Amino acid sequence: MKYLVTGGAGFIGSALFYRLMQSPEAHVTIVDKMTYAANPASLAPLESDPRFRLVRADICDLPRMMDLVRAEAPDVIFHLAAETHVDRSIDGAGAFVQTNLVGTFAMLQAARAHFEQARPAGFRFVHVSTDEVFGSLGAEGLFDETTAYDPSSPYSATKAGADHLAHAWHRTYGLPVVVSNCSNNYGPRQFPEKLIPLVLLNALDGKPLPVYGDGLNVRDWLHVEDHADALVRIAEAGVPGQSYAVGGNSEKTNIEIVRLICSLLDARRPSKKPHTDLITYVIDRPGHDRRYAIDAGKIKRDLGWAPSRKFEQGLADTVDWYLANADWWRPLRDGVYAGDRLGKVEA
Ligand SMILES: NC(=O)c1ccc[n+]([C@@H]2O[C@H](COP(=O)([O-])OP(=O)(O)OC[C@H]3O[C@@H](n4cnc5c(N)ncnc54)[C@H](O)[C@@H]3O)[C@@H](O)[C@H]2O)c1
Structure with a gap:
């Protein structure tokens, strides 16, 4: 099997890369621009494997x-x-419009030309998207494949547009596209701008742990390796033209996550005061969606996928991974992003 993975030097792409390479028949080409979010160290363990090729583009x-x-x-x-x-x-939507919309268009066109010329049996274009395209839930209810799109941020709006392009390339051109809409991922090799690694590394450095607004925004968390398994199942058995909602059935408020990380660190790296003393409430993100939650019943029924990891254990393993892999994240914290507040639009 020959796989082409765009964004494979990022967080989820690298987890998918390792998952694919478990199969001895797999050949994987990664296409990645190597933006700030990519870390060559994420691919280093298999960089000389002859079944792998990195194309910087x-x-x-x-x-x-x-x-x-x-x-x-x-x-x-x-x-x-x-x-x-x-x-x-929020700070600069232009790069999001370019990569998420124009870039998805280019990949769909390239896939379409290949599909029409070579007619590869069983070909799939798996478009990896997010639950953020659905906007915000209230206290009740779940997103599923029938939920109307209602994105709030420039990020989710460009992902929503990309999903529409992907579906249109199936309906109009017959390209075998399958779309996944996944909830928040956590696990090893996540760039330390996202909540879990940011809080963890700030706590290790004795820096404030920023909590947006009242800290009660809810996300559904899925371990990145469970997501990689879901993507492989979708490629194997997903029906062209369909979407699959993917989630961890693990809703947590942001403040719960921050407190859990603090207690894991109190046990592993005790300091004079509990790490929760570093918690600092900061002005909320504009347009901050209140709650995301996923009904992943369709992918379970139709493709036999369900998350395999419990959140508390997965989070503890993630904390242990960052503690053991400072070589991976220290250059990012020192040279790329030190944890400053982003996306704060002044009223
Ligand atoms: N992280 C999550 O919780 C989550 C949840 C659901 C869906 N998703 C989706 O999964 C995908 C991967 O997310 P992630 O968290 O791994 O992201 P990431 O930011 O860690 O990695 C993105 C990768 O894409 C590469 N890239 C960016 N612009 C590029 C361009 N123009 N050309 C080539 N490569 C480029 C970057 O260099 C990086 O390696 C995204 O499409 C995202 O929307 C993420």
């Missing part, structure tokens, strides 16, 4: 993507490359 470069997909002739394209941080999308 911008997915918005349509002629290059046409050539690359034609030459690689993949059986499956997993499209993950994106600008992904909501706060950065």
Whole structure:
């Protein structure tokens, strides 16, 4: 099997890469622009494996993507490359419009040309999206595949637009596209701008732990390796033209997450005062969705996938991974992003 993974040097893409490479028949080409969010160290353990190739390229470069997909002739394209941080999308939406919309268009066009020319049996274009496209839930209810799109941030609006492009390329051109809409991921190798690694590394450095607004925004958390398993199942058995909602059935408020990380660190790296003393409530993110939660019944019924990890254990394993892998994150904290507040629009 030949796989092409866009964004494979990022958080979820690298987890998917390791999952795919478990199969001895797998050949994986990663296409990645290596933005600030990519870390070459994430791919280092398998960088000399002859079944792996890294192509440093911008997915918005349509002629290059046409050539690359034609030459690689993949059986499956997993499209993950994106600008992904909501706060950065508030500060500068342009890169999100480019990569998430223009880049998705280029990948769909390149996939379409390959599909029409080579007609590879069982070809799939797996478009990896987010539950954020559905907007915000109140205290009750769950998102599923029938939920209307209602994005709030420049990030989620561009992901929503990309999902519509992907579905349109199936309906109009017959490209075998399958879309996943997944909840918040956590696990190893997540760039330390996202809640869990940011709080963890700030706590280790004795810096304030920023909690937006009242801290009661709810997210449904899924371990990244469970997400990678879901994406493989979707590529194997997902029905072209369909969407699959993917979630961890693990709703937590942000303040619960921060407190859990503090207690894990109190046990592993005790300091004079409990780490919760570092918690600092800060002005909320504009347009901050209140609650996300997923009904993942369809992917369970139709594809036999369900999350395998319990959140509390997965979070403890994630904390242990960061404690054991300072070589992975220290250069990012020192040279790329030190944890300053992003996405604070002044009234
Ligand atoms: N992280 C989550 O909780 C989550 C949840 C659901 C869905 N998703 C989706 O999964 C995908 C991966 O998310 P992630 O958290 O791994 O993101 P990430 O920010 O960790 O990685 C994104 C990767 O894409 C690459 N990239 C960015 N722009 C590019 C371009 N123009 N050309 C080529 N490569 C480019 C980056 O270099 C990086 O390696 C995204 O599409 C995201 O919307 C993420």
